[in-house]
Amino acid sequence: MSANRQHDLPPCARHPDRPTGLRCVRCERPACPDCLREASVGYQCVDCVSEGAKSVRAPRTVSGARARPPGARSLVVVPSLIAVNVAAFIATAVQARSITENEGALFLHGMLIPDLIASGDWWRLFTSGFLHFGGYGGFGPVHLLFNMFALWVLGRDMEVALGRAWFLTVYLLSLVGGSTAVMLFGNPIGGVAGASGAVYGLFGGIAVIVFKRKLNPTPVLVLIGVNILLSVTLPGISLLGHLGGMVVGALATAALVYAPAARRRQFQVGACVALVVVMAVAIGVAVATLDGGCSMDAGGNLWCVRSQY
Structure with missing residues (x-):
């Protein structure tokens, strides 16, 4: 030109x-x-x-959170939770000098024992959900492997469906839900540990999402039924922790995905806070009925003095 x-x-x-x-x-x-x-x-x-x-609306998840592209690279919470659980198990195994019999490790101070919580060890409500001891006939690694595999399979879909923050919220609420059930109905001096309560919360949550999206619920319901059957038939498994986690996980997820669009965030936050309050009250009621007369020495031995009444 x-x-x-x-x-x-x-x-x-x-x-x-x-x-x-x-x-x-x-x-x-x-x-x-x-x-x-x-x-x-x-x-x-x-x-x-x-x-x-x-002017183009950003894609949203079923809970209203900003959607992220599917795939393992977009996952943050699930691999982080798996890493924490694995690190905790390695710590107990190193302290116990055994990967199959780590009950005597100092990390036993994080196991959920209702009477110790009544004595003031409230942190056990949370730490117990990240510790894996010698369940399944003394094989702690099997206990860890089962839970982490379930967390990966369920969690990667849940994290994408709910968004990172809400997924973590459901996971932690489910963990405490399992602890609450054990506090209310479990053996006061029985030890419970493992991520199963939180994982079962994901079972309940994924079922809610399937119904919300009008998908075929049969595979999920069969999977849940099989896992409940295993909880009943296999020794050394806390059925209370599993059911408590599942109920709370389902309720929390339902509050997230069925929240009215006009006031979605307020409803979601309010519902999750309400669950926390209800569980706190339930734990308080359980603590009021316990002696709180147990203690644990540095070797992981539990000593209890029961009140005479």
Whole structure:
């Protein structure tokens, strides 16, 4: 093109030193090739593309959180929880000098023993959900492996479906839900540990999501039924912890996915806070009925003095 011909062309709206014969199909302003982007029809300038993106609603999850692309790379909470559980198990195994019989490790101070919680060890309500001891006939690694496999299979779908923050909320509420059931109905001096309560909360949560999305619930219900059957038939498994976690996980997930759109965030937060309050009251009631006369020495031995009444 001759110099005179280029001089007759209008300058690019973003680059005045660049004459151009091209225009944005949306705003019709002159634009050089560097400032144009291919659209469904013709080309649009970068300003119109940016403005159009603002008017497009970002995809949301079933809980209303911002959706992220599916895939393992988008997962953060699930691998982090698995890492914490594995690290805790390694710590107990190192302290006990055994990977199959780590009950005597100092980390036993995190096991859920209702009477010790009544004595003031309230942190056991949470730490017990990250410790795995020699269940399943003394094989702690099997206990850990089962729970972490279930956490990975269920958690990767739940984290994508709910969003990271809400998924972590459901997981932790389910963990405490399992502890609450054990506090209310379990053996006062019986030891309970493991991520099963939280994992069963994911079972309850995934079932709620399946019903919400009107998917075929049969596979999920069969899976839940099989796991409950295993909880009843296998020795050394806390059925109370499993059921408590499942109920709380289902309730928390239902509050998230069935929240009214107009006041979604307020409803979701309020429902989760209400669950925390209910569990706190239930734990308080359980503590009031316990002696609180147990203690544990540095070797992991439990000593109890029961009140005579």
